[in-house]
Amino acid sequence: MSVAAYPNPYGREPYKLPAGLLAVAVHGAFFALLYFGFSWQTEPPATMSVELWDSIPSVAAAPPKVEEPPVEAVEPPPPEAQPEPEIAIPDKKAKPVEKKVEVKPVEPQVDERVVREQAERAERAAAAGRVVDEYTAKIAAKIRSRIVMPPDVPDDARAEFAVTVLPGGSVLNPRLLKSSGHVAYDNAVERAILKAQPLPLPPDAALFNRFREMKLGFRPKE
Amino acid sequence: MEVTQDLSFIHLIANASVLVQLVMGLLLLVSLMSWWYIFLKLFAIRAEVRMTEEFEDAFWRNPDLNHLYQGAKGGRGDQGALERIFAAGFAEFAKLKKQHGMDSSAVMDGTRRAMRATYQREMDRLESHLAFLASVGSVSPYVGLFGTVWGIMNAFRSLANVGQATLGHVAPGIAEALVATAMGLFAAIPAVIAYNRYSHDINRLATRFESFTEEFSNVLQRQP
Numbered sequence: 183m184s185v186a187a188y189p190n191p192y193g194r195e196p197y198k199l200p201a202g203l204l205a206v207a208v209h210g211a212f213f214a215l216l217y218f219g220f221s222w223q224t225e226p227p228a229t230m231s232v233e234l235w236d237s238i239p240s241v242a243a244a245p246p247k248v249e250e251p252p253v254e255a256v257e258p259p260p261p262e263a264q265p266e267p268e269i270a271i272p273d274k275k276a277k278p279v280e281k282k283v284e285v286k287p288v289e290p291q292v293d294e295r296v297v298r299e300q301a302e303r304a305e306r307a308a309a310a311g312r313v314v315d316e317y318t319a320k321i322a323a324k325i326r327s328r329i330v331m332p333p334d335v336p337d338d339a340r341a342e343f344a345v346t347v348l349p350g351g352s353v354l355n356p357r358l359l360k361s362s363g364h365v366a367y368d369n370a371v372e373r374a375i376l377k378a379q380p381l382p383l384p385p386d387a388a389l390f391n392r393f394r395e396m397k398l399g400f401r402p403k404e
Numbered sequence: 405m406e407v408t409q410d411l412s413f414i415h416l417i418a419n420a421s422v423l424v425q426l427v428m429g430l431l432l433l434v435s436l437m438s439w440w441y442i443f444l445k446l447f448a449i450r451a452e453v454r455m456t457e458e459f460e461d462a463f464w465r466n467p468d469l470n471h472l473y474q475g476a477k478g479g480r481g482d483q484g485a486l487e488r489i490f491a492a493g494f495a496e497f498a499k500l501k502k503q504h505g506m507d508s509s510a511v512m513d514g515t516r517r518a519m520r521a522t523y524q525r526e527m528d529r530l531e532s533h534l535a536f537l538a539s540v541g542s543v544s545p546y547v548g549l550f551g552t553v554w555g556i557m558n559a560f561r562s563l564a565n566v567g568q569a570t571l572g573h574v575a576p577g578i579a580e581a582l583v584a585t586a587m588g589l590f591a592a593i594p595a596v597i598a599y600n601r602y603s604h605d606i607n608r609l610a611t612r613f614e615s616f617t618e619e620f621s622n623v624l625q626r627q628p
Contacts, residue, residue, distance in 0.1 A: 196451075201443035208439050209432075212590065217413050 351380030455484025548588020555581025
């Protein structure tokens with residue numbers, strides 16, 4: 183049978199080499215396209231960092247502050263008719279005042295501009311002091327209105343808290359500085375402080391530094 | 405993980421984890437092979453179509469079957485599947501004709517069987533490697549996806565180790581993992597297209613071969 187002489191078709195693939203070369207070429211082209219055609223990000227984007235709240239009490243503004251605010255600062259509480267929220271703002275008001283008052287008279291030949299500036303600054307400081315006092319009173323009133331009075335609290339109990347205030351008016355960990363001796367009352371005041379959030383703060387952000395750390399004292403009978 | 409902004413292509417591949425690199429290598433190999441077969445089949449099928457047309461032309465223009473058969477046997481290198489089918493059928497027919505005492509239907513049956521056998525062989529040859537293309541088309545996206553999933557898993561695991569998580573910590577990992585998917589798709593898409601195209605072409609060729617077989621049987625039956 184001459185059929186056995188049939189040529190074996192399997193061995194013949196005449197285009198092996200050109201096909202292989204073309205396949206390699208296709209891949210080379212593809213990778214070249216990826217490598218050159220696509221702009222891989224090689225430079226870091228310009229970073230911008232923004233500090234959102236002023237963290238340090240402005241030192242520059244502090245020293246020349248407040249000539250007579252202590253006098254005025256006493257006044258605002260009466261209109262609120264709430265004498266007792268003794269709120270001590272950690273601010274060295276008194277000391278710089280004394281120093282300034284002493285130093286100035288000694289140097290009488292300071293020219294008028296400086297004097298006027300001094301006066302203006304004093305004016306502004308006084309206004310600021312009024313605002314501060316107003317808002318401390320508001321804060322105290324707000325907290326006071328939220329105290330749920332426990333029974334049997336002696337009238338002379340006085341709970342003192344240190345409070346860190348955040349710019350939004352929220353309160354960071356109230357700390358009991360001095361207990362009233364009546365645990366229920368201490369707890370009631372602490373709950374009231376937390377419930378009073380957000381605390382009313384002056385719209386002027388510059389004044390916020392004076393509210394950052396507050397000492398609040400509360401008596402039951404007011 | 406170092407937060408590098410250099411997301412160049414080479415870095416992406418070089419920084420990938422070992423398994424992802426293995427997957428990429430496998431996909432590259434598969435892609436190379438599939439493209440090789442794509443071109444191989446492209447040339448082979450094109451040549452087959454051309455030779456089929458040439459032979460059909462010659463067959464219908466030239467009624468001298470003996471002459472055609474000599475040409476088919478002589479030209480070793482450049483004969484197509486159809487020419488070989490013709491040669492097998494004609495050789496068998498001539499042999500059976502020489503044996504006296506066979507009736508014509510038996511001769512025709514034998515001739516047809518011979519052509520059928522050659523036809524099967526030729527179809528098998530034409531369809532070789534197509535299964536590979538089909539497998540690449542259906543499997544390589546999954547392989548690429550596997551590499552990607554693995555790479556992203558690693559990216560998130562390394563994210564757990566840093567305190568402050570930013571997009572910059574995961575982005576390079578995810579990008580290098582996605583390269584695996586890209587390679588899988590790059591291998592799969594041409595393979596699927598080529599597979600569909602070539603099986604269509606081969607089906608048409610098969611139809612042509614079959615109808616030629618029938619017509620050639622008729623021509624032989626009319627031989628004295």
